[in-house]
Amino acid sequence: MKRQIFCIVALSGVAAAAVSGPVEEQIRIRQSAYAFIGWNTGRIKSQLDHPESYNQQQIVAAANAIAAVANSGLGSLFGPGSDKGTGWRPTKVRPEFFQKPDEAKAAALAFNKEANELARIAATGTPAEIKTQFSTLSETCKSCHSKFRERD
């Protein structure tokens, strides 16, 4: 179990000094982080779906926000005992996330990589280039959700 914890903590690529606070707080903050990411992915999708009102500044702001959250050290919010519990609502993380730390780590690193790549491309890319990278990022979200998150 101890080994699993350290793997999870290291997920984000930022060395976490310690797990972040009580279990309920960890769950509440990680739910907040992913809700905020979801808002930003929704805004990018909306921009890409409406070329008549395309605003690259909006996409840049949203992509930078996603990348900064991805790079912030979310791994420390998946500490021991946080496989169950209630933050804003009961956690939807599946036991497999904690049981398969190598897969969980790979999923997190893939998300981080593609989020940073989207932020890079958003700054100067064409709508087509941004759309391609946004699809790549979205695949990492979907893949992780299908493995490690309970369905709504």
Add this chain to the structure above:
Amino acid sequence: MKRQIFCIVALSGVAAAAVSGPVEEQIRIRQSAYAFIGWNTGRIKSQLDHPESYNQQQIVAAANAIAAVANSGLGSLFGPGSDKGTGWRPTKVRPEFFQKPDEAKAAALAFNKEANELARIAATGTPAEIKTQFSTLSETCKSCHSKFRERD
């Protein structure tokens, strides 16, 4: 009222194409954004309070996250009708936020400015320099909360 809405939407310094979704969704996302900011300010404070385990990489990640959230366009999450309502929980925004849009805008811009300055200083600054700027940023939080947020 219409003028107020446009002032609020412009708060973040990023021109918002439109208000973001239903009222409950706006409230839920802004609560998520500020909860996530709070986690990151807490992590910076913890680093500054514990020089024996000081980790500047953690501070950089947290400061970048705060700045990116500040720059993301939060103003679009304070649309008309969102002075009341429930996201994760009932909103704590006070009516004054919507009644005094110039003051609200000034508070938001002050937060954004100091958040960006903290991210800049975190990258290369000394702990003392970071501490000073973190205090300046914290004052903008406290000032806005005392004017525009119901107490816990």
